Amino acid sequence: MSESFLNHLQPLLGMAVIIAAGWLLSEDRRAFSLRLVASALALQAAIAILLLKLPLARQALLGLNSLVTALAEATRAGTGFVFGYVGGGPAPFVVANPAAMTSFAFGVLPLVIVISALSALLWHWRILPLVVGALAYVLRKTLGLGGATALGAGTTVFLGMIEAPLLIRPCLPRMTRTELFILFTVGLASVAGTMFVLYATVLTDVVPGALGHILVASMMSLPAAVLMARLMVPGDAQTENIPAHLGYRSSMDAVARGTEDGLKIYLQILALLIVMLALVSLADQIIALVPHPGAPPLTLERILGWLFSPLVWLYGVPWQQAVAAGGLMGTKAVLNELVAYLELAALPKGALDPRATLIMIYALCGFANLGSVGILIAGMSALMPERRAEIVPLALRALISGTLASGLSACMIGLLT
Numbered sequence: 001m002s003e004s005f006l007n008h009l010q011p012l013l014g015m016a017v018i019i020a021a022g023w024l025l026s027e028d029r030r031a032f033s034l035r036l037v038a039s040a041l042a043l044q045a046a047i048a049i050l051l052l053k054l055p056l057a058r059q060a061l062l063g064l065n066s067l068v069t070a071l072a073e074a075t076r077a078g079t080g081f082v083f084g085y086v087g088g089g090p091a092p093f094v095v096a097n098p099a100a101m102t103s104f105a106f107g108v109l110p111l112v113i114v115i116s117a118l119s120a121l122l123w124h125w126r127i128l129p130l131v132v133g134a135l136a137y138v139l140r141k142t143l144g145l146g147g148a149t150a151l152g153a154g155t156t157v158f159l160g161m162i163e164a165p166l167l168i169r170p171c172l173p174r175m176t177r178t179e180l181f182i183l184f185t186v187g188l189a190s191v192a193g194t195m196f197v198l199y200a201t202v203l204t205d206v207v208p209g210a211l212g213h214i215l216v217a218s219m220m221s222l223p224a225a226v227l228m229a230r231l232m233v234p235g236d237a238q239t240e241n242i243p244a245h246l247g248y249r250s251s252m253d254a255v256a257r258g259t260e261d262g263l264k265i266y267l268q269i270l271a272l273l274i275v276m277l278a279l280v281s282l283a284d285q286i287i288a289l290v291p292h293p294g295a296p297p298l299t300l301e302r303i304l305g306w307l308f309s310p311l312v313w314l315y316g317v318p319w320q321q322a323v324a325a326g327g328l329m330g331t332k333a334v335l336n337e338l339v340a341y342l343e344l345a346a347l348p349k350g351a352l353d354p355r356a357t358l359i360m361i362y363a364l365c366g367f368a369n370l371g372s373v374g375i376l377i378a379g380m381s382a383l384m385p386e387r388r389a390e391i392v393p394l395a396l397r398a399l400i401s402g403t404l405a406s407g408l409s410a411c412m413i414g415l416l417t
Contacts, residue, residue: 022404031235040226064211068211157193159192180390184401188401189401202345203345221365221406228405332366344357
């Protein structure tokens with residue numbers, strides 16, 4: 001057998017294993033729908049082929065890099081003024097190593113605040129609603145979702161797993177368990193639009209057209225998440241939508257509220273990074289006390305790399321690179337996808353080949369981690385306090401379905417590259 005054939009056999013096997021896992025974890029295995037599986041996979045493939053294989057669309061996605069550069073420079077103008085040289089402004093001394101001057105907290109992460117404000121403005125100007133409406137229409141026609149679920153799922157890609165349900169808040173109390181689980185799974189399988197440019201900035205030297213790949217990964221997560229959610233919690237998903245609006249009174253109000261929301265996200269990311277990285281360091285110190293005959297010391301990342309190796313191999317990563325890739329998956333599950341992307345960008349040259357790198361970018365693109373589950377439970381319980389008893393177990397299950405959905409996207413990319 002040729003190496004190319006074996007490379008494509010791996011992700012095919014991975015798809016079968018992921019779908020089988022969803023079916024085994026189902027609340028009603030007799031409700032399995034082959035048509036749903038075929039529709040979701042076909043929609044995933046269509047999104048990937050349309051956006052990655054067609055020359056015009058591919059060039060458009062590669063051209064998004066200029067947008068990343070423009071937004072980063074615009075943000076630097078603000079951070080440089082507010083924070084001085086630690087925010088990207090001119091240094092009052094000679095700098096021997098410019099790379100060491102980059103501050104993640106003051107020079108890179110404030111991009112989230114700018115993107116949040118810009119997203120709110122585009123929503124107020126009715127530009128983002130047009131895109132979301134088109135997505136919702138496709139989801140209704142291909143996957144049989146009701147208007148409320150389709151709108152909530154489509155909006156999640158741009159607004160996030162807590163903000164998007166605000167648009168369908170009047171419908172939430174009467175949505176079925178299946179529909180809630182779809183919203184939770186989509187939220188954990190994708191990343192919010194406010195994070196697209198940040199991740200692309202981190203990955204700009206890792207893969208050409210990083211922003212395009214992050215966008216495609218989140219778009220592909222929609223049908224994958226709907227599929228995994230309906231496999232694991234089958235049921236009716238036909239609740240119709242009651243139109244709702246975010247209530248921006250003016251463009252300035254949208255910018256102000258978007259900035260406020262972005263600041264909350266910024267502080268939340270900073271706090272989680274500090275605490276979670278500290279906990280990992282503490283875990284590594286404890287693990288180092290365990291006698292180990294091997295030369296490299298045992299770390300949490302190495303242990304997780306071994307555990308996740310078979311999973312990333314199913315995505316299409318060569319076995320000799322599976323431990324490094326598995327460590328990234330472990331980092332994402334325990335910490336978050338941002339730390340995993342930072343580790344991916346810092347990998348030594350040759351640790352992952354270009355195809356494996358691309359597969360992992362798609363596999364890591366999602367909020368499926370323990371911290372996000374806590375945020376999901378808190379946010380949705382505030383919106384629906386009367387359904388908290390349902391929300392908690394569904395959110396915990398969505399951690400599994402969201403991870404499987406991102407894996408399905410990784411398998412599809414492995415199959416097509």
